[in-house]
Amino acid sequence: MGCGTSKVLPEPPKNVHLDLVKKVEPSSGYKTDVCKLFIKGDGDGIKSAIPSPPCYTSPHVEQSEPRKNRVAKYRAKFDPRVTAKYDIKALIGRGSFSRVVRVEHKATKQPYAIKLIETKYHEGREVCESELCVLRRVRHTNIIQLIEVFETQERVYMVMELATGGELFDRIIAKGSFTERDATRVLQMVLDGVKYLHTLGITHRDLKPENLLYYHPGMDSKIMITDFGLASARKKGDDCLMKTTCGTPEYIAPEILVRKPYTNSVDMWALGVISYILLSGTMPFEDENRTRLYRQILKGKYSYSGEPWPSVSNLAKDFIDRLLTVDPSDRMTALQALKHPWVVSMAASSSMKNLHRSISQNLLKRASSRCQSTKSAQSTRSSRSTKSNKSRRVRERELRELNLRYQQQYNG
Template sequence: MGCGSSKVLPEPPKNCCVDFVKAVVKGNKKQKLFEEESLKPPGKKNYFWGVYCSSDAQEPTPPAAQPPKQKHKQGDQEVTKQNKVAKYRAKFDPRVTARYNIKALIGRGSFSRVVRVEHRATKQPFAIKIIETKAKEGREVCESELNVLRRVSHRNIIQLMEVFESHERVYMVMELATGGELFDRIIAKGSFTERDATRVLQMVLDSIKYLHSLGITHRDLKPENLLYYHPGVDSKILVTDFGLASSGNKAGDWLMRTTCGTPEYIAPEILLRKPYTNAVDAWALGVITYIMLSGSMPFEEENRTRLYRMILKGRYSFAGEPWPNVSNLAKDFITRLLTIDPNDRMTASQALKHPWIVTMAASSSMKNLHRSISQNLMRRASSRCHSSKSGHSSGSNKSRRNWEKDLLERNLKYQPHHELQ
């Protein structure tokens, strides 16, 4: 997602509205032109860290059984496609299409779409998040998301470039991250050591320290919201998705009460419905670090009640592969973040000064953890896919949709990854 160094931001609208269902601004090699995507029939897919698993896949029709294509039918289909594309473009605000050329549909949510665009004058690629402002949920998070994005300017935080507002929609022009998600990169890289982990964490911690200095708490830190800016080996990490972020006072005295987040990353104090601080972001960073070094979750249970009990007790372990090959300093770093009492938990600033981060794991083994991490990630993805399929055929396991409904009933504003419907 290339972008210029300057930000063009209009004055904040009086009634700014942003989609409650968040869309991750990213791009990858699997992107399709929006013309193709708009014609694609909807399908149900479970997504886990770059691994797709179809829950209702059907066997493709053998080529021999398909009727031969006729030229006139192809011509009719082409005309129909062009008409649909024209109608799709016509829905955009003229101010947007006058400045940007719409290239691809990246994702779709209940109240939003994200498209890849190209600036007509500079030819730079960007992403536009299109929000339908009729929804009540969108209005509820409008102020927090736009206010946060307008306030921040950090090399490791996604940048808001421009905003267009119409009667029923808001168009947010943002940086486009083309390097993929954190764990997609780890799997594809072929090698991953503790030093690689500290490089990532230095960037993330620096951005969180910056946010906290402004009185901003992200409240939904997870691997899916950490994107690489470009595919190169020297790419920076971008923290994205501020749909649940909270803007308060500086000096860390801002107390929040909203129960929100993604279950496996939620801090104990949120589950206890106690007033909490930005220390909840530090807890999430502990979970992310644990996953980054092992490919497994510190707290994982299909049953939500048991999961929350594990979190409340801080019940996790360093057993199994690859933990015997992980340094004690790395484990100490995780332990100081996954501390039940938020007052005893390391802050982002303190975490940056931890010996493991400062020395970039210099005293740690440089053993390649890639194989164990990838195996654990794939094993979990396979388990999730199997559980999802079983949930459709029997009542023993909850389906993903029922799980989300259960979370909403608990006032947990869980966001499905990528929001692809």
């Protein structure tokens, strides 16, 4: 979906608001709570500030130095126990204090991904513990699997399945044909995984297209849910309510924005946003101004105007409407969504029109727009910096007023 989507990380300090974000640099030894870190979110293309790059995507190797030198550089960082079992093949991604490499099991020749996390940094240790807590509990065909873990005093090596089929929307653009039936097949796999997570008391909290990957390039590939860096796992008997402010702005549920305790229904809101994009290639809520974006979300304000919506069935729109419901108690659960007539019938009674052209055009248009915004932001960053303090104060005041207004409405 373009050049990348910013992410709001857990729990901002009380005197900082949702739209005031900062770039996180690798720790220099001082103690910082990872739950108070943010990333830049003004369309600058920075995707993640936590050590959680997509460790399951098809290889994406940087070109700044010869490949052999890169591989040798990262192989040297691996514990001998790891290199005795796996051949290090290529660097896939990097975070503030993590690296992800594609590896091959020496005995079976099976490819995997290994996420190397520097746990000597407090932030890395916090995120690592959180992600491991979730991944060690899950085993489902539509959820990325943790294979094994190697731990040292300063590093953790998480061996995981490698999804080589690419992101959901990249596949749609390349496919050439996409109907409502195709959409329901995708959503059924995702809903199966989400229902399983919710049954275990796990809330993903960052569901979005970038975290839905195909396992392999074949036409019959399954979809896998990835990236559990923001997931919350509740043990049996624990309070099911969460309070941490986190997620990706365009996918954040209204109840999170008004700082109210929330449940796993926030995942269902995100699935409503994904469903909307899946059928149109456009976002239901989108604005470069973070305050206006949040206002749209809090009002649940979206429309079915423009292509290809006239060709989309009313049953599909009803499915989306039952997920993009501001009141979380009225929102469908994963089980209810799986039983919705549109999904159950696999859209058999719905429009079988090929929506591919409109969806692809909209996706590519948005990607181009986001990339141009990124370049523009980078070229004007120096001139804009002198005005940043003033604009920040304005945004603070606007969001304070917005939050106060909607909290009053929410409580009223």
